[in-house]
Amino acid sequence: MKALLEFFSRYNHWILFVVLEGLSLMMLFQFNHYHASVWATTANVVVGKVDEWEQEALKFITLSQANQQLTRRNAVLEYNLNEMSRRLTELTHDSSYTELKQRERIEGLTLVPAKVVTNSVMKRDNFMTINKGEADGIRPEMGVVCGTGVVGIIYMTSAHYSIVLPLLNSKSRISCRLRGSNYFGYLRWDGRHPLYVLLDDIPRHAHFKVGDIVETSGFSSVFPPGLFVGKVGKIEDSEDGLSFQLCVQLGVDMATLQDVNVVTQEFQPEVKELEQKLDSIQQQ
Amino acid sequence: MITTFLQRLLWLAILVALQLVVFNHIHLFGYATPLVFVYFVTLFPLGTSHWNILLWAFACGMLADITTLTPGVGAAAMTLTALVQPPLLEAMRPKDAPEDMRATFHTLGFWHYVYYCGLLVTVFTLAYFLLQFFNFFHLEDMAISWASSLMLTWLVCILLEHVRGGKKEE
Numbered sequence: 483m484k485a486l487l488e489f490f491s492r493y494n495h496w497i498l499f500v501v502l503e504g505l506s507l508m509m510l511f512q513f514n515h516y517h518a519s520v521w522a523t524t525a526n527v528v529v530g531k532v533d534e535w536e537q538e539a540l541k542f543i544t545l546s547q548a549n550q551q552l553t554r555r556n557a558v559l560e561y562n563l564n565e566m567s568r569r570l571t572e573l574t575h576d577s578s579y580t581e582l583k584q585r586e587r588i589e590g591l592t593l594v595p596a597k598v599v600t601n602s603v604m605k606r607d608n609f610m611t612i613n614k615g616e617a618d619g620i621r622p623e624m625g626v627v628c629g630t631g632v633v634g635i636i637y638m639t640s641a642h643y644s645i646v647l648p649l650l651n652s653k654s655r656i657s658c659r660l661r662g663s664n665y666f667g668y669l670r671w672d673g674r675h676p677l678y679v680l681l682d683d684i685p686r687h688a689h690f691k692v693g694d695i696v697e698t699s700g701f702s703s704v705f706p707p708g709l710f711v712g713k714v715g716k717i718e719d720s721e722d723g724l725s726f727q728l729c730v731q732l733g734v735d736m737a738t739l740q741d742v743n744v745v746t747q748e749f750q751p752e753v754k755e756l757e758q759k760l761d762s763i764q765q766q
Numbered sequence: 767m768i769t770t771f772l773q774r775l776l777w778l779a780i781l782v783a784l785q786l787v788v789f790n791h792i793h794l795f796g797y798a799t800p801l802v803f804v805y806f807v808t809l810f811p812l813g814t815s816h817w818n819i820l821l822w823a824f825a826c827g828m829l830a831d832i833t834t835l836t837p838g839v840g841a842a843a844m845t846l847t848a849l850v851q852p853p854l855l856e857a858m859r860p861k862d863a864p865e866d867m868r869a870t871f872h873t874l875g876f877w878h879y880v881y882y883c884g885l886l887v888t889v890f891t892l893a894y895f896l897l898q899f900f901n902f903f904h905l906e907d908m909a910i911s912w913a914s915s916l917m918l919t920w921l922v923c924i925l926l927e928h929v930r931g932g933k934k935e936e
Contacts, residue, residue, distance in 0.1 A: 495816030495849070502824045502845045509831075510838030510897065517838075520900050 530643055533599045534613055541597075541740050548740060555629055593627075593743040594618055599643065603650055603676040603737045610646040612742060615639050623754070625705040625745040631733030632656065632711045633742050635704055644744075649679055649711075650736050657702055658711050658730075661695040663688060669696075669711065669730065676736055678715060681728040688726065690714060696730050703753035705745065774809075778826050781806050786833040789922070797907075798914030800922045803830045803840070804890040807847045808883055808923065811868035812855055823848030836898065843893035850889050858882050871931055883923050891916040 490497065511518045541548070596614040614620050616639050626633040626646050634648035635656070647654055650671050658681055659666035667683035681696060694714045700707025716729035781803045789800045806826045810819045827844030831837045855869055858878055871879050895912040902908075 495820060498817045498820050499845060499849050502820055503842055506824070506827070506838045506842035506845060508838070509828075510836075510842065513837040514839075517897075517900050 526640075530599065530611075530613075533611070534597070537597065537599050537740070544738070544740075547738070552629060592619075592746045594620060594746060596620075596626075596644075596742050596744055598739050598742060601736065601739060606673045607652055608648055608650045608736070609637070610634065610648050610736075610739070612644050612646060612744070613642065614744060615642040615644050617641050619746055620644050620744055621746075623704060624747075625709075626742050627705075627709060627745055628734055628739060628742045630710075630735075632698060632705065632709055633734055633736070633739065636744065646742075648736055649732065649734075650676055656705070656711075657699045658696050659699040659707075660684070660688070660690050660714070661697050661708075663690055663694075665690070666699040666701065667725075667728075677732055679712070679730050679732060681714075681730050682720065682725070684726040684728055686725060690717075690728075692717065696728070703747060703757070706747065774822060777806055777809060778822070778829065782826065782829045782833060785830055790834060792918075794914065794918065797911045798918045799911075800918045801830075801840075801891060801894060801915060802919060802922050802926065803827070804844065804847060804887055804919060805923045805926050807844065807851050807890070808869055808886055808927070810851060810855075811866045812852075812859060812863070813866045814852070816849075816852055819848045819851060820845055839894060839897045842897055843890050846893045847886055847890040851886060854882060854885060871927065879927065880924060883927070884920050887916055887920045887923060891919060 511521050594614055596612040596618075598610055599613050600611040602608045602610075610633075612626070620636060620639050622636050622639055624636045626636060626648075632649065634646045634651070634654060636644050637647040638645040649656065649669065652671060652673060654669070654671060656669045657666055658669045665684050665688040667681045669679050669681050671679045684690075692714050696711045696714060698705040698707055698709040698711060710733050712730040712732040712734075714728050715731040718727045718729065720727045785801070785803050789802050793799055803826055807819070807823050810822070823844040824841050827841035828837075830844075831840040834840065855867075858869075858874060858881070859867060860874070863873060867873050869879060869882055874882060891912055895908055895915070899908045899911075
């Protein structure tokens with residue numbers, strides 16, 4: 483204690499110096515808009531960079547696991563593609579039909595690859611930051627996918643970073659359907675398990691079973707139809723008993739997500755404009 | 767002690783008033799502005815406690831900031847200069863100088879005083895312009911503003927000391 487007091491009495495002017503400089507800088511950032519904005523921008527860039535480096539390091543450490551996952555997924559897709567191509571050829575006797583359909587689906591879509599900088603799965607409302615922004619053509623309400631399924635929707639953008647509203651957020655609502663049957667409903671997260679979400683509003687007369695594939699319905703300008711979301715894990719009655727509520731096992735493990743693609747659709751602004759016009763007419 | 771306090775208060779008021787009324791309106795070639803209130807830091811004699819100088823310098827910087835509408839810039843730069851002043855004066859002190867020596871042409875000698883004043887002005891103006899520009903995108907502009915203001919401030923401080931010393935001798 484004595485040594486501490488001696489230290490303070492000897493170096494009191496250093497402490498005072500730090501306090502006065504702190505006060506000066508506080509005034510500088512508080513009352514000068516230019517300094518405040520430069521400071522905020524620099525701080526954001528620095529935090530973004532540090533997060534990016536951290537993710538780079540983590541990604542490098544878990545690279546082998548990601549590779550294994552990609553290889554496995556690639557093998558499954560390769561098998562499915564060959565199988566479907568073979569079946570289609572048997573049915574139509576025309577192998578170019580598959581390529582034609584595939585091209586039709588991809589046309590008008592551009593995928594912008596991005597890295598996940600920050601992510602969370604443990605909160606009720608999770609958000610994710612990616613390292614691509616307006617400078618790369620990213621805009622709010624664009625879809626985000628990865629190799630194993632749908633991830634979420636772009637929520638906010640800055641010049642070089644964007645915030646994604648993932649499926650694991652209570653505000654997330656994505657229109658999905660059951661592959662083959664075309665019955666659709668809205669996907670939402672109840673905040674419990676990061677691997678399971680709920681698909682509401684599936685009519686009681688719909689025929690499906692556990693293990694059926696859930697995909698995007700395409701009833702919005704965000705995602706094209708047919709993107710894999712997950713598989714039906716459990717079937718339950720809805721609270722009012724009028725429809726089914728499906729527990730969907732997600733294809734994406736958000737906790738280990740590193741690489742994503744942002745889906746930019748050529749005609750999205752046009753569709754959005756139309757929807758806004760409709761809204762304004764309805765309000766009148 | 768009260769006399770010293772009042773003297774310092776008077777110097778502070780004079781320098782800030784000079785800065786507000788006269789020197790804030792000088793922008794030679796659009797770059798050089800004399801920041802004369804830094805002269806206030808050169809006035810503290812040897813043996814003055816560090817915290818005393820720091821507080822006076824901070825107050826002077828803050829008052830000057832209010833006149834230039836850039837709160838924080840002058841206060842931060844003056845506080846930094848006040849931290850440098852005591853060890854600098856101690857280092858330049860002649861061997862036979864009294865314990866409470868004040869830096870003047872007479873006590874330090876003309877050239878030593880010019881160095882002493884120049885170093886303090888350099889520290890002050892560098893901190894001031896770094897904080898005012900607050901980025902390195904206009905490095906050339908900043909360097910020109912800093913160098914020209916440094917020279918002008920230095921010159922004005924030496925002139926002030928000359929006037930002050932002359933009046934005292936009379």
